[in-house]
Amino acid sequence: MLDERKLAVLRAIVEDYVSTHEPVGSKALADRHNLKVSPATVRNDMAALEEEGYITQPHTSAGRVPTDKGYRLFVDRLSQVKPLSGAERRAIETFLAGAVDLDDVVTRTVRLLAQLTRQVAVVQYPTLTRSTVRHVELVQLNDRRVMLVLITNTGRVEQRVIELPEVVEEARIAHLRAVLNSCLDGCGLSSVPDLVADLPERLPAEDRAVVATILSVLLETLVERHDEKIVFAGAANLAGADFSTGLRDVLEALEEQVVLMRLLGETTSDTPSALTVRIGSENPYLRGTSIVATGYGSGDNQLARLGVLGPTRMDYPVTMGAVRAVARYVSQILAAS
Amino acid sequence: MLDERKLAVLRAIVEDYVSTHEPVGSKALADRHNLKVSPATVRNDMAALEEEGYITQPHTSAGRVPTDKGYRLFVDRLSQVKPLSGAERRAIETFLAGAVDLDDVVTRTVRLLAQLTRQVAVVQYPTLTRSTVRHVELVQLNDRRVMLVLITNTGRVEQRVIELPEVVEEARIAHLRAVLNSCLDGCGLSSVPDLVADLPERLPAEDRAVVATILSVLLETLVERHDEKIVFAGAANLAGADFSTGLRDVLEALEEQVVLMRLLGETTSDTPSALTVRIGSENPYLRGTSIVATGYGSGDNQLARLGVLGPTRMDYPVTMGAVRAVARYVSQILAAS
DNA sequence: ACTTGGCACTCGGGAACACAGAGTGCTAGA
DNA sequence: TCTAGCACTCTGTGTTCCCGAGTGCCAAGT
Numbered sequence: 123m124l125d126e127r128k129l130a131v132l133r134a135i136v137e138d139y140v141s142t143h144e145p146v147g148s149k150a151l152a153d154r155h156n157l158k159v160s161p162a163t164v165r166n167d168m169a170a171l172e173e174e175g176y177i178t179q180p181h182t183s184a185g186r187v188p189t190d191k192g193y194r195l196f197v198d199r200l201s202q203v204k205p206l207s208g209a210e211r212r213a214i215e216t217f218l219a220g221a222v223d224l225d226d227v228v229t230r231t232v233r234l235l236a237q238l239t240r241q242v243a244v245v246q247y248p249t250l251t252r253s254t255v256r257h258v259e260l261v262q263l264n265d266r267r268v269m270l271v272l273i274t275n276t277g278r279v280e281q282r283v284i285e286l287p288e289v290v291e292e293a294r295i296a297h298l299r300a301v302l303n304s305c306l307d308g309c310g311l312s313s314v315p316d317l318v319a320d321l322p323e324r325l326p327a328e329d330r331a332v333v334a335t336i337l338s339v340l341l342e343t344l345v346e347r348h349d350e351k352i353v354f355a356g357a358a359n360l361a362g363a364d365f366s367t368g369l370r371d372v373l374e375a376l377e378e379q380v381v382l383m384r385l386l387g388e389t390t391s392d393t394p395s396a397l398t399v400r401i402g403s404e405n406p407y408l409r410g411t412s413i414v415a416t417g418y419g420s421g422d423n424q425l426a427r428l429g430v431l432g433p434t435r436m437d438y439p440v441t442m443g444a445v446r447a448v449a450r451y452v453s454q455i456l457a458a459s
Numbered sequence: 460m461l462d463e464r465k466l467a468v469l470r471a472i473v474e475d476y477v478s479t480h481e482p483v484g485s486k487a488l489a490d491r492h493n494l495k496v497s498p499a500t501v502r503n504d505m506a507a508l509e510e511e512g513y514i515t516q517p518h519t520s521a522g523r524v525p526t527d528k529g530y531r532l533f534v535d536r537l538s539q540v541k542p543l544s545g546a547e548r549r550a551i552e553t554f555l556a557g558a559v560d561l562d563d564v565v566t567r568t569v570r571l572l573a574q575l576t577r578q579v580a581v582v583q584y585p586t587l588t589r590s591t592v593r594h595v596e597l598v599q600l601n602d603r604r605v606m607l608v609l610i611t612n613t614g615r616v617e618q619r620v621i622e623l624p625e626v627v628e629e630a631r632i633a634h635l636r637a638v639l640n641s642c643l644d645g646c647g648l649s650s651v652p653d654l655v656a657d658l659p660e661r662l663p664a665e666d667r668a669v670v671a672t673i674l675s676v677l678l679e680t681l682v683e684r685h686d687e688k689i690v691f692a693g694a695a696n697l698a699g700a701d702f703s704t705g706l707r708d709v710l711e712a713l714e715e716q717v718v719l720m721r722l723l724g725e726t727t728s729d730t731p732s733a734l735t736v737r738i739g740s741e742n743p744y745l746r747g748t749s750i751v752a753t754g755y756g757s758g759d760n761q762l763a764r765l766g767v768l769g770p771t772r773m774d775y776p777v778t779m780g781a782v783r784a785v786a787r788y789v790s791q792i793l794a795a796s
Numbered sequence: 797a798c799t800t801g802g803c804a805c806t807c808g809g810g811a812a813c814a815c816a817g818a819g820t821g822c823t824a825g826a
Numbered sequence: 827t828c829t830a831g832c833a834c835t836c837t838g839t840g841t842t843c844c845c846g847a848g849t850g851c852c853a854a855g856t
Contacts, residue, residue, distance in 0.1 A: 168820095180837095261596050263593060279608075357694055369698045370698030499802095520805085520808070521848070
């Protein structure tokens with residue numbers, strides 16, 4: 123149905139349209155890309171491509187524009203991810219290497235990705251639930267208050283102030299701290315609820331009220347799913363592009379964690395480290411935008427996702443290259459720390 | 460020069476223009492606001508106001524539009540801050556009361572303010588430099604690594620992982636922790652460098668290398684001025700408004716901490732709790748936008764600033780009311796915790 | 797001295813119109 | 827199966843025209 127040349131025509135249309143942002147006609151195509159055929163032939167091919175739904179014309183006497191289906195075919199079969207230049211790679215590396223803590227890694231990553239792709243970058247914080255406990259700390263603030271600090275192997279720190287039901291002196295706190303750590307150190311976060319379930323019973327009766335309070339806060343901290351926290355950067359890059367769905371919708375989605383989560387998360391597949399691309403109407407919300415995303419994290423232990431969001435007419439090969447490269451470098455950084 | 464009626468005309472022009480977003484003419488003015496005078500009289504007054512630079516006309520046969528100077532006069536002398544409704548106050552209170560930690564307070568505040576004013580809200584994190592040390596904690600991660608946790612009286616937590624120059628066992632860490640705390644507890648952050656200056660000398664020689672490493676990280680943490688961290692929300696509200704200076708510039712400024720800091724910070728006066736308004740060209744960057752800001756924090760100890768940013772033709776009385784109210788409630792929340 | 801009604805003037809924006817140019821589909825011929 | 831030619835159909839642009847809102851100014855009224 124679609125022979126080699128028709129595919130070449132489709133590829134040329136996508137490339138031209140992405141770079142010029144204007145509907146592309148048969149003559150321009152035959153000229154710019156050396157297709158070795160006349161415009162008339164191109165026209166025939168275009169008619170076939172339109173018949174199949176890969177391209178469309180905005181109005182009768184205008185050039186053709188790729189449809190979502192056309193972009194899909196382009197991404198799947200007609201293009202290959204474009205690797206970054208050496209200079210870019212080095213820039214990424216040095217920029218990310220300067221990060222001092224997890225917050226900083228995430229912030230730098232999202233800015234870097236936005237700048238690299240000239241699009242809106244989105245980065246999800248590394249997931250808590252797949253992390254393990256590195257340390258639990260109880261810091262006494264005064265005789266009725268302690269601060270619970272939970273440190274994970276990914277460098278994430280959660281802290282919460284706890285009002286105690288009774289006055290507790292330093293020594294008991296120290297003891298509880300030791301008990302908690304011996305119990306939880308190195309365990310996966312998801313197993314924490316099970317591990318602490320019978321803890322109150324194993325302690326002297328006078329400690330039970332205190333420990334119950336502390337545990338309830340600890341569990342609450344875990345439940346709050348801070349893994350759903352997502353940051354974005356590069357909103358200014360939206361100013362130029364015109365979205366079919368108004369700019370307002372996009373900005374609203376960016377500030378709505380839940381929507382953003384869905385957009386990134388929906389792309390999860392069985393191989394999370396693979397690049398996933400959702401084009402236009404393939405997205406649950408924001409039908410007018412495309413999303414290029416991938417998982418990141420150390421090794422086969424995928425921690426979270428990152429990606430970019432832009433108009434459907436984005437430069438997919440370049441964008442995919444940038445997303446993949448950044449994900450790899452962040453993963454390295456996280457694995458090293 | 461400007462009698463009572465001319466001021467009333469200016470007030471009417473500002474109010475009309477803010478609500479309609481269209482240049483306002485003499486007839487409409489005389490009709491809508493009961494000025495008890497004819498359009499012709501209004502025209503004379505308008506001519507005088509234009510002469511003085513308070514209003515201007517976009518083109519010859521159009522109505523008048525307030526200039527920055529006109530808005531300034533309006534804000535200073537012709538309007539009064541509009542208090543929020545009881546329902547709004549209650550909503551603020553319950554929404555902010557649900558915050559679990561400092562991060563949460565800031566996030567909720569900025570969203571609340573954006574929603575309330577239908578504009579872009581900006582909130583600076585409470586300043587470190589005016590805070591005091593509540594606790595310093597050293598958590599041993601393994602025999603070459605410790606985590607430094609600095610907790611301030613405002614609930615802020617800074618943490619940093621430290622590579623030690625030599626293997627250090629738990630007991631020495633515990634000792635250092637005690638020394639640090641006895642030295643710093645309750646002290647202002649700005650006095651920390653002085654207080655720890657001679658610390659290495661007061662300790663046994665074998666601890667000096669370790670303590671020097673830790674102190675250098677501690678000082679670095681203080682220097683990094685995390686008080687410059689600023690968050691914003693409500694960017695979607697920009698979509699409707701058209702800025703003289705392109706939308707892109709505004710979005711860029713929002714993501715540029717330094718610029719944002721200047722915009723908020725430049726407004727600092729001798730009475731930081733007062734509302735400050737900067738209109739259009741009064742701003743260092745972003746000449747086309749206005750900023751309504753105020754300090755917030757417990758009592759006379761101002762911690763940081765918050766405010767909103769919008770087009771010069773914003774509803775100043777309402778915006779000022781919202782900013783003032785939110786600042787008060789946040790201050791309460793922070794004082795209580 | 798201030799206010800008011802009247803009047804001529806200006807200018808922006810919308811409607812109507814023509815037209816050039818790009819692009820197409822179709823058909824006949826190589 | 828490709829190509830060349832041709833008639834056709836649009837959009838976008840430039841032009842003209844005109845309406846109406848709004849103004850500035852002046853002379854008359856209070």
